[in-house]
């Protein structure tokens with residue numbers, strides 16, 4: 001039996017490889033980069049290991065958590081888990097502080113809103129009633145802004161809660177983001193206190209999933225080839241027949257999972273008439289950046305909560321990595337496009353420090369700074385994008401797709417990537 005060839009060792013490709021290997025199918029996993037992880041990986045800089053960007057998982061990431069359990073990763077070893085707590089720093093309108101309650105189901109959110117500090121009693125009631133109005137699923141063509149308008153959300157609630165959460169969760173500003181996708185995220189994330197809990201990686205991302213998954217694959221006999229780029233898919237009579245690597249080597253295959261990002265996948269699919277329409281749709285997905293600014297303030301410096309929202313930019317969130325065993329290291333996050341992308345790294349790091357100094361005057365000066373920009377971090381989760389996202393099965397027999405850009409209904413997240421990989425593997429196995 002020829003191995004199933006999986007192209008791309010991001011979290012989607014790894015999830016598919018684990019699922020197929022666990023079912024006893026032979027697997028070859030091919031990755032262009034020297035390490036696994038894709039857009040959620042560890043990188044070395046100045047003798048230290050960093051993540052390519054700050055990542056946050058939620059308790060609602062059920063498939064990712066199940067995958068970790070399956071490959072033998074104990075959550076307590078790789079995450080610092082805290083109940084949902086949102087501290088939004090806002091010099092213009094005053095800070096907001098919400099802490100999830102312990103009541104079951106969505107009552108924990110009601111509890112958080114009723115107990116919010118920074119709001120008057122009247123505002124809390126208005127916010128609670130307004131949050132309830134967002135339970136009805138929006139029409140697919142609506143943007144988040146239009147949806148919030150229609151549901152009469154109080155302006156301060158929009159500015160301090162919904163718009164920052166939308167940008168963080170979808171990496172897409174509310175003005176163009178899909179209300180249907182955001183609604184799904186809110187329904188999942190606020191389903192109960194377990195789902196809304198924050199899971200902050202306490203190890204380098206590579207050690208959370210990519211390394212343990214690679215170890216699992218080795219034990220199950222899978223063949224992994226890193227630093228190997230696929231440059232062409234061979235299709236004969238409507239069936240996949242193999243692939244060609246950049247070094248000129250060819251591999252025969254009758255089942256291939258293409259788990260590259262949308263634009264890399266589109267390049268490989270565009271060469272064949274049967275898949276050119278999918279390629280066109282993937283090319284239509286607009287990619288948006290995420291910038292992470294690491295600032296090292298020294299081990300004695302810390303914030304009162306591991307994650308805080310910052311309104312008024314350019315940093316939108318600040319993470320204190322102390323909980324994850326890196327005291328004094330802060331990660332500032334800017335999702336989406338903006339004027340910050342035109343600044344050089346030094347100016348951006350200085351701007352970030354200045355902003356932090358205004359919110360936290362006791363911080364002092366950072367000892368070092370490092371800026372990581374992922375220019376193609378995620379696709380923009382717009383209503384148009386929702387209509388473009390493909391299913392895992394293609395018109396070419398034996399050729400399957402996986403990746404966060406598939407039609408999972410979730411935004412581009414680790415959970416979306418893992419779900420797409422598992423779903424693809426299950427369908428492929430069922431198809432025989």
Ligand SMILES: Cc1cc2nc3c(=O)[nH]c(=O)nc-3n(C[C@H](O)[C@H](O)[C@H](O)COP(=O)(O)OP(=O)(O)OC[C@H]3O[C@@H](n4cnc5c(N)ncnc54)[C@H](O)[C@@H]3O)c2cc1C
Nearest residue numbers: 008010011012032038039053055056230264403404413414
């Ligand atoms: C800075 C940043 C912060 C983020 N924060 C969060 C967060 O907090 N929470 C969250 O849930 N999600 C977050 N995300 C999104 C999340 O990282 C992605 O959704 C997820 O990693 C995508 O995984 P994937 O496997 O679908 O694609 P990818 O990770 O892009 O994997 C595709 C792989 O295919 C390989 N490849 C491409 N072309 C070829 C080829 N021709 N041959 C062989 N290999 C090839 C690539 O090298 C890559 O490794 C963030 C993303 C970024 C960039």
